[in-house]
Amino acid sequence: MKKDIHPDYQPVVFRDKAGDFAFLTRSTATSEERITWEDGRSYPVIDVEVSSASHPFYTGKGRVVDTAGRVERFRRRYGG
Numbered sequence: 001m002k003k004d005i006h007p008d009y010q011p012v013v014f015r016d017k018a019g020d021f022a023f024l025t026r027s028t029a030t031s032e033e034r035i036t037w038e039d040g041r042s043y044p045v046i047d048v049e050v051s052s053a054s055h056p057f058y059t060g061k062g063r064v065v066d067t068a069g070r071v072e073r074f075r076r077r078y079g080g
Helices: 067-078
Strands: 010-016 021-027 034-036 042-048
Parallel strands (some): 010 042
Antiparallel strands (some): 010 021, 034 042
16 A cells, blocks of 8 residues: 555544444544543544434334325325
């Protein structure tokens, strides 16, 4: 590999505030905001909107959308 052309690969905490869940991993992403992790060290933290702790597929709280009913309602309303 060529020297000094790749971004730093460092430990980063990804935090899902909606699911109250965080995990430490390595990434090239970084942030100015920092958090103190369980091991007592300070790491950059990146907030994410969805993780396995809050996604409906993984939590089992998914819902089925009734698309057929919506189509029928549209046809009744506007002709078809």
